[in-house]
Amino acid sequence: MLIKESLVSAITSIKSNATRSFLTSLAIIIGTAAVIAVIGLGSSAEKALEQSIDDLGGRTLYVSPGQNRRGAVTKGMIPLDIKDAEALARNNEHNWRISPTITRNRQIKFGNANINERVGAYLPIHFNVRGYDLEHGRLFTEDENYGRKRVVVIGSDVPGELKTNVKNILNNEILIAGVSYKVIGILKEEGSTGWQNPDDELYVPLLTGAQRLFGTDKVDSINVGISNDHNIDAVMMTIEEILRAKHDIGPGEDNDFRISDYSQFADLRRQATGIFTALIAGIAGISLIVGGIGVMNIMLVSVTERTREIGLRKALGATQRVIMMQFIVEAILLCIIGGIIGILIGTSLLFLFASLNDWPYALPISAVIGSITFSALVGLFFGIWPAKRAAKMDPAVSLRYE
Amino acid sequence: MIIKTKNLTKEYEAGSQIVKALNGIDLSVEKGEFISIMGPSGSGKTTLMNIIGCLDSPTNGTYHLNERSVSELDDDELAKIRNEEIGFVFQSFHLLPRSTALENVMLPLKYAGCSENEAIKRSKKVLENVGLQDRVKHSPSELSGGQQQRVAIARALVNKPSILFADEPTGNLDSKTGNEVMNLFKDLNNQGQTIIIITHEDNIASQSNRIITIMDGLIESDTRN
Ligand SMILES: Nc1ncnc2c1ncn2[C@@H]1O[C@H](COP(=O)(O)OP(=O)(O)OP(=O)(O)O)[C@@H](O)[C@H]1O
Numbered sequence: 001m002l003i004k005e006s007l008v009s010a011i012t013s014i015k016s017n018a019t020r021s022f023l024t025s026l027a028i029i030i031g032t033a034a035v036i037a038v039i040g041l042g043s044s045a046e047k048a049l050e051q052s053i054d055d056l057g058g059r060t061l062y063v064s065p066g067q068n069r070r071g072a073v074t075k076g077m078i079p080l081d082i083k084d085a086e087a088l089a090r091n092n093e094h095n096w097r098i099s100p101t102i103t104r105n106r107q108i109k110f111g112n113a114n115i116n117e118r119v120g121a122y123l124p125i126h127f128n129v130r131g132y133d134l135e136h137g138r139l140f141t142e143d144e145n146y147g148r149k150r151v152v153v154i155g156s157d158v159p160g161e162l163k164t165n166v167k168n169i170l171n172n173e174i175l176i177a178g179v180s181y182k183v184i185g186i187l188k189e190e191g192s193t194g195w196q197n198p199d200d201e202l203y204v205p206l207l208t209g210a211q212r213l214f215g216t217d218k219v220d221s222i223n224v225g226i227s228n229d230h231n232i233d234a235v236m237m238t239i240e241e242i243l244r245a246k247h248d249i250g251p252g253e254d255n256d257f258r259i260s261d262y263s264q265f266a267d268l269r270r271q272a273t274g275i276f277t278a279l280i281a282g283i284a285g286i287s288l289i290v291g292g293i294g295v296m297n298i299m300l301v302s303v304t305e306r307t308r309e310i311g312l313r314k315a316l317g318a319t320q321r322v323i324m325m326q327f328i329v330e331a332i333l334l335c336i337i338g339g340i341i342g343i344l345i346g347t348s349l350l351f352l353f354a355s356l357n358d359w360p361y362a363l364p365i366s367a368v369i370g371s372i373t374f375s376a377l378v379g380l381f382f383g384i385w386p387a388k389r390a391a392k393m394d395p396a397v398s399l400r401y402e
Numbered sequence: 403m404i405i406k407t408k409n410l411t412k413e414y415e416a417g418s419q420i421v422k423a424l425n426g427i428d429l430s431v432e433k434g435e436f437i438s439i440m441g442p443s444g445s446g447k448t449t450l451m452n453i454i455g456c457l458d459s460p461t462n463g464t465y466h467l468n469e470r471s472v473s474e475l476d477d478d479e480l481a482k483i484r485n486e487e488i489g490f491v492f493q494s495f496h497l498l499p500r501s502t503a504l505e506n507v508m509l510p511l512k513y514a515g516c517s518e519n520e521a522i523k524r525s526k527k528v529l530e531n532v533g534l535q536d537r538v539k540h541s542p543s544e545l546s547g548g549q550q551q552r553v554a555i556a557r558a559l560v561n562k563p564s565i566l567f568a569d570e571p572t573g574n575l576d577s578k579t580g581n582e583v584m585n586l587f588k589d590l591n592n593q594g595q596t597i598i599i600i601t602h603e604d605n606i607a608s609q610s611n612r613i614i615t616i617m618d619g620l621i622e623s624d625t626r627n
């Protein structure tokens with residue numbers, strides 16, 4: 001009954017000073033909105049990242065050239081070549097998909113347009129390994145690879161960059177480094193993954209690229225696609241065994257190649273996003289504390305204004321505890337209302353921002369509960385002092401107060 | 403004996419000066435008395451009422467309320483006494499402006515830990531006793547001065563106090579409504595309620611059965627009619 005009385009009196013007081021209450025809780029509103037929006041954006045970004053990893057349909061390991069060190073002497077980079085990839089492909093212990101890549105920048109011409117763009121030479125399986133989907137036309141085939149055919153699949157942004165459209169470029173010839181290639185397919189928009197943009201790239205068959213375009217059988221890297229249920233350490237061991245044998249590396253000597261895990265990049269990125277989110281949310285949280293000081297200030301004003309009311313309540317038998325509770329409840333309520341409004345604003349902002357960026361919309365419920373709890377705690381903390389002041393008032397003196 | 407004080411003094415520090423508001427008050431009040439306290443402004447009437455109403459503590463002297471020594475009580479116990487033993491009525495009514503008549507009257511019962519239903523029932527009954535059964539849901543601004551004061555009286559009575567204190571209860575009322583309030587007090591006193599009122603008006607004081615005059619913090623006269 002007393003709690004209810006405190007609540008009723010708090011609501012009455014907040015309502016009777018609606019404008020003042022709103023202005024007071026503005027800092028709480030802004031702070032909560034910022035915290036919610038930032039945490040929401042952070043988890044939306046993380047979810048977007050997870051989706052793009054899931055799209056790969058498993059994990060991808062990434063084998064790249066490394067240093068050849070015999071003892072203390074470094075002999076420069078030892079390249080990986082197509083034969084290494086073939087050796088890996090011959091093993092089917094892990095049911096993996098081996099996809100070597102060679103990428104270079106080349107001059108691309110179509111009509112009057114002339115751009116410098118990344119061209120990659122890949123096996124047909126590459127699209128599968130990376131989870132790239134086709135939008136128009138078709139992908140190249142194994143036969144076209146072995147036949148070193150001059151065909152090219154292009155990223156979704158390429159037609160635009162060549163100042164043309166899908167209709168005009170599909171099944172037409174473009175010039176890559178002065179030689180004509182037939183555009184047989186256009187990929188769906190994939191979105192940048194951070195370190196490269198697949199939408200800008202042109203894709204030719206591996207052997208076509210190696211012999212006709214780049215004149216090398218040295219590959220930049222070999223992608224190894226495995227499904228999620230494979231033991232990543234065992235897979236790495238097998239890769240090591242095969243390549244060490246191929247490169248004639250004796251026991252005790254270091255690898256002359258490196259194996260990295262794409263999901264490690266993802267983990268790093270997730271970590272960075274997490275730290276960034278926590279940082280910004282922390283800064284926004286400070287504005288909640290600043291808001292708390294505002295609440296304390298207005299509660300002190302309220303206590304002074306209501307001196308006679310406090311005197312009266314005491315004359316009617318209110319104990320110090322009861323008076324204290326009344327004002328603390330008011331401060332907490334003020335902050336919680338601010339928190340709720342802030343959450344509404346923050347989620348709207350998040351929704352707006354996420355849909356503008358085409359991100360999945362994610363807001364952890366713990367962030368909502370957390371920010372309500374935090375604003376309630378701010379109210380409690382900054383309400384205590386004014387409430388104590390009210391509770392300690394001398395009833396006789398407060399009744400005389402004009 | 404409800405009230406028994408011995409040599410009550412009260413000093414206030416106002417800046418560097420010490421104001422002696424009470425200079426040694428010996429006062430005994432029996433159950434069922436209807437007392438008027440008179441005296442010029444600043445003579446110490448309100449101060450005395452605050453002390454015997456347990457709103458304030460004396461600088462010196464002893465005070466027994468219902469045979470209990472008040473000076474030995476802590477803050478919570480004093481709050482309990484104010485809640486259960488004492489009812490206050492003030493010159494300026496002191497109603498909570500945003501609560502209804504009923505809610506105002508219920509307040510002491512809430513502090514007493516009474517259940518909501520019980521509090522509503524008892525408060526309505528007391529409002530009926532002061533003739534306000536039709537104004538239960540009205541807020542103070544919707545009531546006349548006399549009605550507001552009757553709400554305040556109902557609030558003072560709702561927890562069945564042993565003493566009702568009224569500090570110039572008719573001071574803000576015209577003489578007609580003032581008389582109505584006085585008639586209410588007389589009725590209550592006839593039912594056995596002990597009442598102490600502070601007043602400046604002789605015709606109000608003459609309606610009580612004992613008049614105490616205070617001058618400079620001392621009892622100057624104490625007459626019974
Ligand atoms: N809190 C206080 N601090 C300092 N002085 C005070 C305080 N309260 C009362 N006084 C002084 O004590 C004296 C008695 O005051 P009190 O209010 O009891 O007079 P009163 O008889 O009720 O007067 P009135 O008829 O005007 O209400 C006055 O001189 C007043 O100025």
Ligand SMILES: [Mg+2]
Nearest residue numbers: 447448449569
């Ligand atoms: Mg007075």
